[in-house]
Amino acid sequence: DGGITQSPKYLFRKEGQNVTLSCEQNLNHDAMYWYRQDPGQGLRLIYYSQIVNDFQKGDIAEGYSVSREKKESFPLTVTSAQKNPTAFYLCASSILDWDDNEQFFGPGTRLTVL
Amino acid sequence: AQKVTQAQTEISVVEKEDVTLDCVYETRDTTYYLFWYKQPPSGELVFLIRRNSFDEQNEISGRYSWNFQKSTSSFNFTITASQVVDSAVYFCALTQGGSEKLVFGKGTKLTVNP
Numbered sequence: 001d002g003g004i005t006q007s008p009k010y011l012f013r014k015e016g017q018n019v020t021l022s023c024e025q026n027l028n029h030d031a032m033y034w035y036r037q038d039p040g041q042g043l044r045l046i047y048y049s050q051i052v053n054d055f056q057k058g059d060i061a062e063g064y065s066v067s068r069e070k071k072e073s074f075p076l077t078v079t080s081a082q083k084n085p086t087a088f089y090l091c092a093s094s095i096l097d098w099d100d101n102e103q104f105f106g107p108g109t110r111l112t113v114l
Numbered sequence: 115a116q117k118v119t120q121a122q123t124e125i126s127v128v129e130k131e132d133v134t135l136d137c138v139y140e141t142r143d144t145t146y147y148l149f150w151y152k153q154p155p156s157g158e159l160v161f162l163i164r165r166n167s168f169d170e171q172n173e174i175s176g177r178y179s180w181n182f183q184k185s186t187s188s189f190n191f192t193i194t195a196s197q198v199v200d201s202a203v204y205f206c207a208l209t210q211g212g213s214e215k216l217v218f219g220k221g222t223k224l225t226v227n228p
Binding site: 090 | 156
């Protein structure tokens with residue numbers, strides 16, 4: 001089955017630790033995205049990538065880092081510099097076609113920093 | 115700057131009632147796309163519809179219908195004869211600046227009671 005996988009579903013970390021969230025897609029999509037969702041809020045874009053080895057900051061990139069070494073994978077690292085890391089993180093992907101541009105989402109990872 | 119406003123934070127209805135979710139957007143782009151996504155309790159966003167700025171035709175898909183009006187910058191979503199399975203958070207989203215990036219509204223939580 002084609003889709004987007006995120007692991008783990010729940011993640012607990014101590015304050016001050018870096019943590020990496022996994023996102024893999026087998027849809028052969030060029031573009032991948034990371035969003036953060038807080039309770040009662042919409043999704044806010046953290047980083048996105050349109051091609052391997054290239055990525056751009058979104059609206060709330062501070063305290064986060066990403067890599068895109070393979071087309072299928074777009075891991076997100078939440079660093080200790082992120083002041084409020086507890087949130088629900090969603091990964092998405094899409095093709096780069098303006099007329100066919102809906103994003104497909106993974107199941108999300110709920111990160112809790114203790 | 116692009117902005118999406120979903121003024122209804124929460125709506126509660128009884129099964130079989132019709133319900134309309136409002137979405138108002140702001141953009142300076144002449145070409146843009148609007149989307150609706152559904153987020154069930156599991157957390158994964160499910161794509162419902164995409165509409166481009168040049169197509170103001172209303173759309174119906176089963177019990178779902180969408181009303182796009184550029185004159186009022188609105189893209190409202192109606193569920194006819196609601197069902198318990200429609201309970202979810204619904205997000206309206208808008209493309210940013212001619213790219214595939216999306217800006218999301220804060221969502222409307224719909225609860226359909228039996």
